[in-house]
Amino acid sequence: MDKIPRPVIRRLGLYYRCLSKLYEEGVDYVASRDIAERLGIKSSQVRKDLSYFGEFGKRGVGYNVAMLMEKLESIIGVDKYWNVIVIGAGNIGSALVNYEGLKKEKFNIIGIFDADRAKVGRKIGNLIVRHISELKEFVKKNIVEIAVIAVPETAAQYVVEQLEQLGIKGVVNFAPIKLRTHLLVEEVDITLTFKSLVFQVERKI
Ligand SMILES: NC(=O)c1ccc[n+]([C@@H]2O[C@H](COP(=O)([O-])OP(=O)(O)OC[C@H]3O[C@@H](n4cnc5c(N)ncnc54)[C@H](O)[C@@H]3O)[C@@H](O)[C@H]2O)c1
Structure with missing residues (x-):
């Protein structure tokens, strides 16, 4: 975990916020393209960032929003006050x-x-x-x-x-x-x- 570059860690917070919004909107699955579009970054960047933490996404289906949120929570500590x-x-x-x-x-x-x-x-x-x-x-x-x-x-x-x-x-x-x-x-x-x-x-x- 030490080797993850700082800009990536920063973006994880953005991903988390984006996923929380999607979750509130009732979205179950999301493609990296949609996350990227909402955040104004490249979808290849989103895929690369998330791949640091294992394979979350499924080709053609995208990421399970709730599962990805949970994973990010454990990584960036957002589940903690x-x-x-x-x-x-x-x-x-x-x-x-x-x-x-x-x-x-x-x-x-x-x-x-x-x-x-x-x-x-x-x-x-x-x-x-x-x-x-x-x-x-x-x-x-x-x-x-x-x-x-x-x-x-x-x-x-x-x-x-x-x-x-x-x-x-x-x-x-x-x-x-x-x-x-x-x-x-x-x-x-x-x-x-x-x-x-x-x-x-x-x-x-
Ligand atoms: N105000 C801005 O828009 C802005 C923007 C960017 C960066 N900054 C930077 O952020 C810092 C804070 O800016 P600000 O506008 O809030 O300044 P400020 O002068 O309004 O507040 C600074 C506070 O720090 C206190 N202080 C001084 N020495 C202290 C010490 N040793 N221990 C505890 N408190 C101490 C002062 O009494 C003061 O209340 C500055 O370094 C400033 O350059 C400010």
Whole structure:
């Protein structure tokens, strides 16, 4: 399982969402072509990605939606609730706490922390902002494996080191900085997304 490329793992989440919709629509079997069409990717890509995990599909019939969902659930852990903490109660941190979509996908934000005492005690969604000094105690008392870094670039390295010491396993990092850490990191680099888009736009022109 270690050798599966990251982009594939990311796409599995998309496949899962697509299959959930099909399931809700009452669809029993689906062809890779239909999944591909819904997601705007090539059907050969869908077949290749899913073949990493064994032969799910039947030629001419397609994939059994419920069975494939079950298989994906066991691979990407969507059958499990993940507790998440957010470091930084600014624009991004607050937006995430207020974003219902995460909970729907079973990512449960259970704590938000900030270094600014003026923000501590404020209510964001259903949570009260805690001071960062309470982090250690909080992580000891709760099962938390995932954290979001939503602090300024200058504080992000320090924060990831704290998270590493506390045994957090993975981080979603919004700060535009390459973190030095052993933790698993997913970067959310909005500037890069724009750059990639304009690169493609220019090439089309
Ligand atoms: N706002 C955006 O649209 C946007 C877009 C892309 C990326 N980002 C990046 O995401 C990060 C967060 O952005 P934002 O707009 O939410 O910033 P923000 O300034 O609104 O919030 C950052 C929060 O982090 C807190 N903080 C600072 N040091 C801390 C520490 N050591 N421990 C805990 N909390 C600490 C601050 O008190 C503040 O409340 C930044 O690195 C930013 O560059 C922001």
